[in-house]
Amino acid sequence: MASGQRLFVKVTRDSLPQVKDKYPFLYLERGRLEIDDSSIKWIDSEKNVVPLPVATLNALLLGPGSTVTHDAIKTATAANCAVCWVGEDSLLFYAAGFLPTADTRNLRHQIEQSADPERSVEVARRMFARRFPDANLEGKSLKEMMGMEGSRVRALYQSKATNYQVGWKGRKFVPGKFEASDTTNRILTACNAALYGILCSAAHSMGYSPHIGFIHSGSPLPFIYDLADLYKENLCIDLAFYLTREMAGQYNKHKVSEAFRDRVIDMDLLAKLALDIPEILGEKRARRNRK
Incomplete structure (x- = not known):
């Protein structure tokens, strides 16, 4: 405490x-x-x-x-x-x-954005724009932007591995076999799961649905995975390679939990979410849930 x-x-x-x-x-x-x-x-x-x-x-x-x-x-x-x-x-x-929200304004707006193909792609484009601030995404399809993102993430992994001088053979996660992964992949898995929990609770608290996404599909929490990609670089990816070096390759769950929590607080993640989600969905601000 x-x-x-x-x-x-x-x-x-x-x-x-x-x-x-x-x-x-x-x-x-x-x-x-x-x-x-x-x-x-x-x-x-x-x-x-x-x-x-x-x-x-x-x-x-x-x-x-x-x-x-x-x-x-x-x-x-x-x-x-x-x-x-x-x-x-x-x-x-x-x-x-979660407490069912009494104000469905945010949820209705999210559904309206998702249901309209053109508006849905615009939401996705705003998300990708945060990762490609210098790129012209106008007119690009969702598939094209997802391809750009895949290349960016692969390059990011390799860049972090080089910067921290950590061996890297790619992202690997097998459900139920956490111990079989290397240290970096174990840290990534742990931090990703914790991030999903925070994002899921925050989305619900603000009156949005984790189940209505704009980029991801075919998964239980597409909107959460959409949001997570906005914050993973610092909270999960950079941290994973940094801790792998600091722990000399020996996984320590307590150090991982503490370091992740510190980064979440330093980033002031919840305050960012309160601003980022409405902006991404094309709202000026999110209405506070009525009690």
């Missing part, structure tokens, strides 16, 4: 912070989440009790060995704090529960 001083902020029921004002996430494992006098507390495996100010948290990530009461879920969602079920150290993202 040393780096979590920002967690303990007093709020009232009428002044719940917006997504951009919240602490990104808190990961918990091997313990019990329950309520105490209408607030939430965490009881760990050694019976230590930690009060959790969920009104200032964007998401609770519950890892292995976690149990939760019905009232704890009600209290968390009433404070607009997402509850996600994840693998150890957030290596896998399983499921999430």
